Amino acid sequence: MTEAATLTGRILNKKYQITSHLRPARMGDFWLARRLSDQALVQVKMLDPAVFSEAEAITRFEREAKVVGAVDHPCLMRLLDHGRSDEGFPYLVTEHVAGELLSDIVLEAGCLSPERAARIAARVALALQAAHDRGIVHRDLSPSNILVGEVAGDADAVKVLEFGLARITNNETGGDEASMTAVGVRIGSPTYMAPEYIEEYALDFRADLYGLGIVLYEMLIGQPPFTGRPYKVLTLHVNEPAPPPSKARPEVPSWLDALVLKLLEKRPGNRPKSARAVFDALVAGVGSPLAPPRPKVLSTKPPVAAAPVAAAPTRDPILDHFIRRHVKRMERLKTVSPPDRSNCFVVDEVARWSLCGDAGVEPGWLCELPDEQRPGLRPAEFWREYAETRRYRFTAPDHSAQVELVATGIEPGASFNRSVEMIRARFDPDEPEALALFELWRQNAWEELEKQCRRLVTGRGALASGLFSRLLGSAPDRKKAGHHPGQLFLGAALVESGREREGFDLTTEWQTTQAHQWPSRYQAVAAFYSGLRAKRSGSEKIALERWTAGLEIEALPRMVEAHEKLSGERRNPTPWLDQKFPNYALDLPGSQGEISLARTLEMLDGSQVVAVCMLGGFRGNAEYDDFISRFIASSLYFEQFLGEVHVISTQRERESDRPEFYRSEDQARKAGMRLVVLHDAQAWVQRSVKVTHIPTIFLINRWGVVAHEGRMEPPALWEALRRTAALRLRDLSAAQ
Numbered sequence: 001m002t003e004a005a006t007l008t009g010r011i012l013n014k015k016y017q018i019t020s021h022l023r024p025a026r027m028g029d030f031w032l033a034r035r036l037s038d039q040a041l042v043q044v045k046m047l048d049p050a051v052f053s054e055a056e057a058i059t060r061f062e063r064e065a066k067v068v069g070a071v072d073h074p075c076l077m078r079l080l081d082h083g084r085s086d087e088g089f090p091y092l093v094t095e096h097v098a099g100e101l102l103s104d105i106v107l108e109a110g111c112l113s114p115e116r117a118a119r120i121a122a123r124v125a126l127a128l129q130a131a132h133d134r135g136i137v138h139r140d141l142s143p144s145n146i147l148v149g150e151v152a153g154d155a156d157a158v159k160v161l162e163f164g165l166a167r168i169t170n171n172e173t174g175g176d177e178a179s180m181t182a183v184g185v186r187i188g189s190p191t192y193m194a195p196e197y198i199e200e201y202a203l204d205f206r207a208d209l210y211g212l213g214i215v216l217y218e219m220l221i222g223q224p225p226f227t228g229r230p231y232k233v234l235t236l237h238v239n240e241p242a243p244p245p246s247k248a249r250p251e252v253p254s255w256l257d258a259l260v261l262k263l264l265e266k267r268p269g270n271r272p273k274s275a276r277a278v279f280d281a282l283v284a285g286v287g288s289p290l291a292p293p294r295p296k297v298l299s300t301k302p303p304v305a306a307a308p309v310a311a312a313p314t315r316d317p318i319l320d321h322f323i324r325r326h327v328k329r330m331e332r333l334k335t336v337s338p339p340d341r342s343n344c345f346v347v348d349e350v351a352r353w354s355l356c357g358d359a360g361v362e363p364g365w366l367c368e369l370p371d372e373q374r375p376g377l378r379p380a381e382f383w384r385e386y387a388e389t390r391r392y393r394f395t396a397p398d399h400s401a402q403v404e405l406v407a408t409g410i411e412p413g414a415s416f417n418r419s420v421e422m423i424r425a426r427f428d429p430d431e432p433e434a435l436a437l438f439e440l441w442r443q444n445a446w447e448e449l450e451k452q453c454r455r456l457v458t459g460r461g462a463l464a465s466g467l468f469s470r471l472l473g474s475a476p477d478r479k480k481a482g483h484h485p486g487q488l489f490l491g492a493a494l495v496e497s498g499r500e501r502e503g504f505d506l507t508t509e510w511q512t513t514q515a516h517q518w519p520s521r522y523q524a525v526a527a528f529y530s531g532l533r534a535k536r537s538g539s540e541k542i543a544l545e546r547w548t549a550g551l552e553i554e555a556l557p558r559m560v561e562a563h564e565k566l567s568g569e570r571r572n573p574t575p576w577l578d579q580k581f582p583n584y585a586l587d588l589p590g591s592q593g594e595i596s597l598a599r600t601l602e603m604l605d606g607s608q609v610v611a612v613c614m615l616g617g618f619r620g621n622a623e624y625d626d627f628i629s630r631f632i633a634s635s636l637y638f639e640q641f642l643g644e645v646h647v648i649s650t651q652r653e654r655e656s657d658r659p660e661f662y663r664s665e666d667q668a669r670k671a672g673m674r675l676v677v678l679h680d681a682q683a684w685v686q687r688s689v690k691v692t693h694i695p696t697i698f699l700i701n702r703w704g705v706v707a708h709e710g711r712m713e714p715p716a717l718w719e720a721l722r723r724t725a726a727l728r729l730r731d732l733s734a735a736q
Contacts, residue, residue, distance in 0.1 A: 099149020
């Protein structure tokens with residue numbers, strides 16, 4: 001995904017604009033792009049930069065373009081263009097068909113019905129026959145090289161991909177490849193390799209039929225007939241007969257059993273005579289036509305004089321109307337009134353496109369709420385509290401500028417911390433509030449952090465040896481002694497103030513005995529100091545391991561910086577941002593059917609997003625409740641932009657002993673929000689997305705593109721809506 005971030009938006013040879021990453025490929029990646037001449041969607045395959053210096057890789061890549069261009073068939077991707085970029089990088093352009101790899105379909109479903117498996121196999125056979133007629137042996141047939149999608153109303157349209165390893169025996173199409181492969185070197189996947197190729201390094205079109213037999217077997221059973229280490233699989237291909245599919249799945253019909261075993265004959269001469277013969281056998285067995293309809297194809301010749309594309313509007317009309325409706329006043333004040341810092345919030349993060357962003361507010365500015373002066377320590381997430389109208393006064397740190405914003409309660413697109421002065425004036429050790437300590441830590445206010453943590457325990461500013469731990473860990477009055485991570489932050493303050501031995505002892509003890517009781521952000525702080533302790537003692541390898549584990553809990557900026565400095569590697573915290581999110585179809589708990597992401601997106605309009613909460617296992621935790629609570633608050637004002645909420649968990653039922661963590665979920669359902677909990681029984685979505693933090697929130701727009709990845713902080717929704725607006729404007733511009 002790192003390369004995806006660098007190529008998205010790039011214009012290739014003034015003809016194609018890369019819009020998103022589709023999937024990895026052999027020797028490169030597939031990208032979605034628009035042909036600038038007519039705005040048609042196309043698919044671009046780019047050679048991996050890592051092999052640019054390898055002559056054989058470039059030769060194979062360029063020869064793949066010749067192979068794909070030599071065969072025209074509905075079950076093969078149609079070549080539209082190929083060449084080299086301005087920098088000399090090889091690429092090829094084909095039609096774009098939205099769909100899923102057969103390997104993913106089988107992994108998700110477990111196995112396919114015999115009828116569907118036969119239909120897909122029949123279409124693969126037609127594609128192979130078209131290639132064989134031109135002297136082309138695919139040699140790398142596998143489920144990961146077969147795309148299944150919808151074309152012209154045909155739900156199981158098939159496209160055989162990846163001819164980069166094809167063997168060509170026809171000089172007209174590129175000649176034999178003997179000079180390209182060293183003697184004694186096999187290429188392809190051992191799982192789908194024909195016995196004759198394993199034994200003698202020789203093969204013809206019948207090797208593809210053997211591969212098709214393995215693919216058909218895998219569709220029927222859910223796994224290939226031979227599994228294990230590569231050398232073991234190669235031996236089984238040569239020496240062991242495949243068991244009939246019906247042995248593992250009795251509903252497989254006998255005629256299909258027989259065809260699979262015939263395809264998997266060890267001797268090539270015992271297999272069907274051709275791929276066409278395989279197709280005919282499948283049609284006869286199913287008893288109905290299996291050939292795909294020939295759809296209207298995208299021309300390889302773009303219009304000679306494409307109509308001029310009108311310039312995109314500078315602002316999105318839907319979002320602009322929404323902002324005008326909620327903003328009552330936004331002005332830069334001529335006279336700056338010094339703010340009362342003991343009643344101020346500090347701007348921590350600003351969405352580039354939001355009310356605060358439009359007003360020029362930046363991180364570090366102070367925020368007052370002049371109409372809402374309140375005693376006590378007020379949470380920084382005041383925006384969750386309903387207010388018909390709210391007035392904000394933002395002041396630059398040096399008092400050089402002051403902006404006043406009046407809006408109808410909508411959160412302005414910034415996250416806030418309470419100022420050090422506010423916490424000093426308002427913090428009550430009898431009613432400790434854990435987030436205040438975290439905010440002091442984020443602002444590096446070590447002296448104040450130490451002071452407040454000591455007040456929590458003794459009230460006298462003195463810490464006797466072991467007293468803090470005993471009071472915090474075992475005091476009967478948990479309200480005073482245990483409902484805050486004070487030991488952790490006291491240790492942090494001591495470490496940062498140079499008293500490392502005492503400080504590290506406190507953070508380590510807290511991590512060992514109490515971390516499991518607290519939300520992830522506090523566990524991440526503990527992980528940071530655990531790694532820092534290892535580094536200070538000279539164990540850099542251990543430090544790196546602990547920081548790596550900590551980043552999987554939460555990517556705290558200080559830990560990200562320390563990890564990158566020690567490892568020398570830059571971490572990408574949002575690898576899916578601006579990428580196409582993988583489709584899924586998951587069960588609702590209680591046998592209520594399933595929910596498909598693709599079908600959900602089809603019901604959205606261009607201004608809406610779907611929230612996908614990747615939860616891993618348990619829903620019974622504070623982070624999950626926090627996310628739902630934030631989403632409810634956002635729904636008060638952003639309802640027109642919010643579609644469904646999908647909570648993806650490997651756990652089917654919620655825990656009965658933790659009702660406090662489901663209050664927001666119950667509230668959302670009571671309010672009629674479209675919130676669905678989906679059961680990712682085999683963790684298929686979790687494995688394919690590979691999130692580094694649980695929970696991770698994805699906001700996905702109608703195009704299936706990720707517009708936000710991470711936590712559901714206040715700026716996140718603004719950024720997602722603006723990214724979605726940019727895509728909507730692009731489509732509007734193309735239509736004009």
